[in-house]
Amino acid sequence: MQSDNLRRFKSVLYGLLIGLAVGMVVSLFRVSIEGLSDQFLKLAKLARTNLFVLIMLIILNLLIAFFVYYLVKRDKNIKGSGIPQVEGQLNGELDYSWFSVLSKKFIGGVLAISSGLFLGREGPSIQLGAATAQGLADTFKQTKQARKTIISGGAAAGLSAAFNAPIASTLFVLEEIYHNFSTSVWLTSLSAAISANFVSTAVFGKVPVLHMSYSHVIPLHIYPYLIGLGIVIGIGGLIYEYATLHVNDWYAKLDWVPNIVWVLIPFILVIPFEMYLPTIVGGGSTMVLTIAKAAPTITVLLWFLLIRFVMSILSYSTGLPGGIFLPMLSLGALIGAIYSEVLIQLGVLPQSYFVNFIIISMSGFFACVGKAPFTAILLITEMVGSLQNLMSLAFVTLVAYEVTDLLGGSPIYNEMLQKMLSPQKLSTSGQLTNLYFSVQLGSDMDGKAVKSINWPDGCLISSIKRNEQYIIPDGGTILKAGDNIEISTNYDNRGYVYTHVEKLTLDN
Template identity: 75%
Template sequence: MVIGIIVGFVVSFFRISIEALSSQILKLAHFSIHNLLGVVILILINLLIAIFVYGLIKSDPNIKGSGIPQVEGQLNGELDYSWLSVLIKKFIGGVLSISSGLFLGREGPSIQLGASAAQGFASITHKKGVSKDCIIAGGSAAGLSAAFNAPIASTLFVLEEIYHNFSTPVWLVALSASISSNFVSTAIFGKIPVLHMSYSQVIPLHIYPYLILLGIMLGIGGRIYELCTLHINEWYKKLNKIPEIVWILLPFFLVIPLDMYLPHIVGGGSGLVLRIAQIAPSMSTLILFLLIRFSFSILSYATGLPGGIFLPMLTLGALLGGIFARILISLHVLPDTYFVNFIIISMSGFFACISKSPFTAILLITEMVGSLQNLMALAFVTLIAYEVTDLLGGSPIYNEMLQKLLSPQELSTSGKLVNMFFSVQLGSQLADKKVKDVQWPEGCIVCSITRNEKSLIPDGETVIKAGDNIELSTNRDNRGYVYTHVEKLALN
């Protein structure tokens, strides 16, 4: 709970700083519409921000991008970094990048800020090993909770996306930290949900066949977004004669006209989601917004600037849902009153199919909207979108980002002995195999297997079952190597 309170204040100050600086930049952009001097000042400000943030990234590459892959790598033993450096530089870099209008979200940086603050707390209180990891996991959940006021979904995100299992110590700490963090952010920002929308009806059952088509569209769109986001840096590298700083400067300059003439579509996207829910724009307007948001979101994230894709993904999902609703309305299949419902359920479906975190997506949108009325439709569309992307070869985007950050893990025999825990999923390579028949990575020993809350001391003939929790022992510096190999065996 102490961790949650600390992180709640850190992330709340992060949100306040972004909102304050962003409003000033948008005021300057509005002034610049009829004043050339304002344009010059705006260009100079963005130029200075770009150069300064580029310097921050060069001084500490661990602040690049969302921060979620870095936290996942740290908890898996694959990354290690200075918490104080990341906390300070991620905070400053995130505020400057997001406030300038770039299409980046605050939630990824909030998660890393929470994890870094928790890591600092663990260091000051001399916590190590599993206790330290639990504290960092709690801090990351608290960061997301303070960013979105969604404590339950934040807890589930850590379990589903980062740990891929429901470890009791982890979820207890994460939930406690999330609730206390949410208490702080609610006291500062109020009780109104981040994406609170007004609507009067629940989608009737005879509309559900059309939701199948919506789920298919979201799944295909999610796969396209994932491919573009993961591979744009490879396309940049082919243009190796262009200095890296140019790619940093490009979005800062391109966003200036949008700050001036379309201020409601810049930034993370929460304001745009609320706006389209309120005014229900035309089909052409929604398509224009989608094209701009899609291209600028990928361009902004590809620079490596501190900022997330969490909220931009939700915004793209909302736009796709609005377009699909407009099609059905024009065909006289859907009444206008259900337009907002389609925005809500599409956010969940689009996020779930890209992150591969369906439970998190369903609960996150439910908490952010502040209503349970769409729960059935949310689950229906989310599972369809998830399955479509799965069939198209999609994988969890944050895990893919992590793998791009890491060089191939190598065997190490240094460091004190530590224990690692893995949950065996149904359908994995470990399920129903004898211990002696598994190709375990070098440098680790199977210490125990916990089954139905009973601990077993395994031998070569012990059969591993789905649902078992396996405890391995290895050298501390070998954690990343062991995790990389055993995760593939334990997951379906």
């Protein structure tokens, strides 16, 4: 008992150390983006009346595009959001140099996001946090399992420092990446997230990232309209996910066009928006706060939605460092704003609930695309800084999630990871490595004996952790929901085994 208590205490201490380091790295990342973004917007404003400045801005954007594209070519692991890479690393499917990712992701992310591309800072912040934690784990020569726990803490700390949302950041690691509530993982992640949030709060202040002023709670007689909102969000999320995952496949059909062209296009297209619609560029938080203060017309909101949808897809398709977390929230906010304005014009919804619909729609959209409803609910609650919308927010989130689920939607980050990995094949080479899974209620493993499960070739179930007790399994051992199982396989076989076993452990 004492050794377990000491182990948990060490998890908290490790988390606090990780959070401080990650908090400083991600806070510097945020400060750099905000400072450089301001300079780009000032240049764009001058470019309205000065042809020389406009030419200089175009050249500068093209130079940044070529340079960041070069960085991605040097290390493909800094590509895009970074969340799929972190998932792959913790799942045992990927591994990479922490210093290369940390340095190149930081520089590339600052340049790509600051230039006005419709990308968010949160995905890169998660990978920067994970890379920083990986560096600490390697420096202190931690075991493989401890290393994964520390990296998880770094990922949670990165998201917490990006959004000032420590509880949701911890849940994101557990719900999106691990699909279970391992004690060591959540203790390390929570303490790291709180510590990182302390640092970012000291730098950026206590005001929530998406703080909005409103005074009413949605009454029960409005809830039938929330069902329609959830359906619209669910369908919209499915369309967004499909476009994001397949845009590069569409590009590939035009194989005569060099890849760099697809990178340059959004860098050029973003310049007019920076010049004449500066609030709409970037991740989208400025736009969300702007429309919450003064509701535009439905026509303007529809244009905003079209522009942000197209530019978000084009920006992410470049493969340059930048996330879709905040862009997803901004699309959800626009859908909620349009839906509520229609109801207001029809006379069935008071104007005072306009902001409420923006808030709850952000949660619904993220939940149906990321397939992480609990994270979505807590994330928006922390980002807005109020519990008043919790019931209506959870209601719409559930409806949107189920609509997308029934229509065949998949977790977007997992789909991105599978696209990144080469086709998985059985391999018998490499040193032994361990993979960890959690058996979910209703999965193909739940309630079945080890010998009756269709295990992939080339793996061995080593142990089962049940209620803090370890079991050495044999063929007759019955697996139960909540069991954490450890599987051994060859290092080069880890991707093949993980892909197959994960399907067996997840709820169907």
